[in-house]
Amino acid sequence: MGLLARFGISFMTGALLVSVEATLFSTIGISWSVASLSIPLILLSGGAAWIWSRRGTIVSPGIASSRVGPEILITSVVLTGLSLLHLASAFLTSRNNSVDLVYFWGVKALLFAEHRGIDPEFLRSSFTLHAHPTYPPLFTMTLSWSHLVSGGFDWVAAPLTSVVWVVMAIPVLYGLLRRRLDQSSALVTIVLWTVVISISLVSSYSGGNAEAALLVYGTVAGTAVLIEAREGMSSRFLPGLCLAGCVLTKVEGIVIVGLLLAGTALRDVLQRRPQLLRKSILLFLPSMIAGASWPIFELVYGLRLSDPLRNMTFEAVRYAREIFVESLRRLDAGTWGASWIIPFFFLLARLRGKVIELVPGLSITFGIVTFYLAYYFSHYDNPTLLIGWTLSRVSQPGLSMLVISAGLAFFSLVSRQTQPQTVPGQEV
């Protein structure tokens, strides 16, 4: 992968590691500071870099480079630039920010940073139920970290972190897609992804909440699994790490882990891929280890493990019509549904012979929508308002994987199989 892609992966890894570390520090009573949090991670990074420089790593050869026509290049640069400008300006002007930033994401980040640790008293209080005390800490920690580094919490700049997640994902996803697509196809797919996701994040008022982080972790994990070669031993390091990021970003991250794990196992069984159990464990293990840090903290401080605001009764079954109508309305993704419909047609157009290969990606797309429909049916009353508040946001990892899956289905050379090689000292 190129330098920018590696920078993007470093960003995602850093956010994950600092969250796990900060949670562990709070569990054992070590105060947060820039030095206390950064020194162990710098040492860890140095050690990992030294080890990786000495051992062979799996290198996927990818598709040979082909020249990208100037018209594709210029169009891609213009569309990507405009999309990111649209995203950044919508969030910087507060036009499309999430009110949850000022209600709890930012509040927790600021208070924890000032407390120099996760404050169990705040999470235990009867008057902070609205702050979802059981939510995992990753996104809060990234904001707390910026507060610690800068010495203050900037409410206006905080929503821009959502843009940073998207920007960091672009080179990573492009680098992954290049292993299965030629340059032009990978470029077209990643531009379509950027346009669709930028519009969706704006229309779903996702500035300053954890949606961008979750969809980026989920999409990188899903794409890394989708582009795995059929034979040989592909590295599950990156998707495993990103699934750990999903689990620690939002509770819904557990759903993404379950869906991708099931979809990947199904593909591997149907395609008789080798080492099914070992590879499944490698995919799942990081999320289990990193994810455990949060319930351990909750248990140590005697905090509740489940959200009291989420009682399930399935009394909403009688509102089936309202649920379907409102859900369809809220899946418009800021484009009257075109962001779902167009990739879906691209997918259908070239699906023959590729269904099984695409199961991991499509399991997230269809699984997440199905999961939320079931969630709405489990509501204690008419969930129309709840759907309005949530579906356009929480469906985004599914939309994201639909675009990536459609790009791979439409452009990929049929069942191109390459054997990964082990080269000492080469980049992954």
Add this chain to the structure above:
Amino acid sequence: MDRTSGFLSDRLRLFRKAAPLVPRGATFTVRGRGDDDDMAMFMLALGVLPGRKANPHTYFGGFPNLEQESRYILDATCGEYDPREVRLVRKFDEGCVYERFGTRP
């Protein structure tokens, strides 16, 4: 926030203007134009006025009765209070800051 929610931006301005008048460590409560407004103000105040102890006037429709324990009242409606118990500290376009006599910080 102006564009996401006009009414919340007014509350935010009130808190920002009130911040120098409510010392760190002090207790305060918030009053708006009804339950939802009270709740929104309380959630917002936790982040905008850190270092103080915020007491909700209304919380998910319940009344915790913490007003008597709150030294300051940040009231978006500039409502009337008994002058023997409460004094007006400052009036702004977005609301008023009151201080309750005889309440510990």
